[in-house]
Amino acid sequence: MQDFVFYSKEFFLEKLAEKEKMLGNNEVVLCRNFTEKELIELKKQLGETKFPVKFFSCFLLLNSNSKELNKFKNKTDFIGVLGGSVQLNNFAVSSKIDFLIQPCVEGRLVFDTATARLAKENNTKILIPFSQFLHANETKKVSLGKNYCFFLKIAKKFKLNPRVISFAAKEKELRSVKDLQAFKGFLEKKFESVIK
Numbered sequence: 001m002q003d004f005v006f007y008s009k010e011f012f013l014e015k016l017a018e019k020e021k022m023l024g025n026n027e028v029v030l031c032r033n034f035t036e037k038e039l040i041e042l043k044k045q046l047g048e049t050k051f052p053v054k055f056f057s058c059f060l061l062l063n064s065n066s067k068e069l070n071k072f073k074n075k076t077d078f079i080g081v082l083g084g085s086v087q088l089n090n091f092a093v094s095s096k097i098d099f100l101i102q103p104c105v106e107g108r109l110v111f112d113t114a115t116a117r118l119a120k121e122n123n124t125k126i127l128i129p130f131s132q133f134l135h136a137n138e139t140k141k142v143s144l145g146k147n148y149c150f151f152l153k154i155a156k157k158f159k160l161n162p163r164v165i166s167f168a169a170k171e172k173e174l175r176s177v178k179d180l181q182a183f184k185g186f187l188e189k190k191f192e193s194v195i196k
Contacts, residue, residue, distance in 0.1 A: 001177045002027040004058070004080075004101070004127060004165040011171070017051040024177035031058040031080055031101070031167070039075055058099065064091035080127075086110045093118040101127045101167065104151050106136065106143035111151050116158040126160055129167030130175055130183060148187050156188075 003020055005011065007030035020028050030042070039057060046055050058078040061069060064087055073079060080099035081092035092100040093115055100119065103111045103126055119126060128148060136144055155162050164180040164187075166173060175183075 001025045002029060003174075003177075003180075004029045004031055004099075004129075004167050005174070006060075006131070006167050006169040007032040008169050010169060013045065013049070013051065013055065015171070017053045017055070019171060019174055021052045023174060025053060027054045027056065029056045029058045029078060031060045033060050033062055034072075034076070036075070039072075060101070061092075061097070064088055066095070069095060069097070084110065086112075086115075089115050090118070093122055093124045096122045097124060099125050099127055101165075102129050102132055103162075104128075104144065104147040106140040106147070109147050109150055111147075111154065113154055113158070116154045116160060119160055120158045126155065126162040127167070128162055128164045128184070128187075130164055130180060131167045131169065131173050134173055145187065149189065152184075152188050 001024055003023070003025040005016070005028060016028065032038070034042070034057070039059075042057060056077040058080045059072040059076040061079065061081045064081075069079060078098040080101050081088055081097050083089040083092055083100050083103045084105040089100060089103055089111055103115075118124075133141055133144060152162065162184075164184040166175045166180065168174045
């Protein structure tokens with residue numbers, strides 16, 4: 001399986017690789033709003049060391065900036081957008097970006113059928129970050145859960161097949177493949193998959 005992490009100074013690649021392998025992942029995507037210098041250093045480190053998992057880089061857009069998108073398009077393995085607003089979600093699915101991470105936030109639902117249709121047409125993969133729930137207070141968790149339940153119904157209708165990822169910023173936020181799959185089952189209200 002492939003996990004995505006919010007790559008920060010908290011992580012040491014050797015330790016991260018061992019932990020991810022133990023949790024059932026053989027590929028890890030390091031997401032960050034990298035500078036060009038950071039990307040060069042990361043690629044050098046990944047080329048010099050053999051890890052028990054395969055690492056990939058993902059430039060994470062935090063706003064709808066086409067100039068930044070074009071600048072990094074061929075410099076990383078993937079391009080992702082940290083969504084959570086109508087504008088960012090639409091930018092991600094209409095700009096043919098690889099991943100839309102965090103399509104929902106608490107409060108009003110910001111993902112609709114028009115966005116889903118574009119995501120399907122442009123083959124944009126949609127990822128639900130488990131860490132978003134870890135960082136939310138109890139009231140926000142309820143609102144987030146409700147929004148992701150509605151989102152998953154829309155996603156099913158358009159056959160988008162979204163995945164739950166850890167998107168951990170710290171080692172303690174990492175989760176096993178089975179935990180993440182069970183959490184998606186819980187959100188889809190398929191309680192049989194949660195029990196297994």
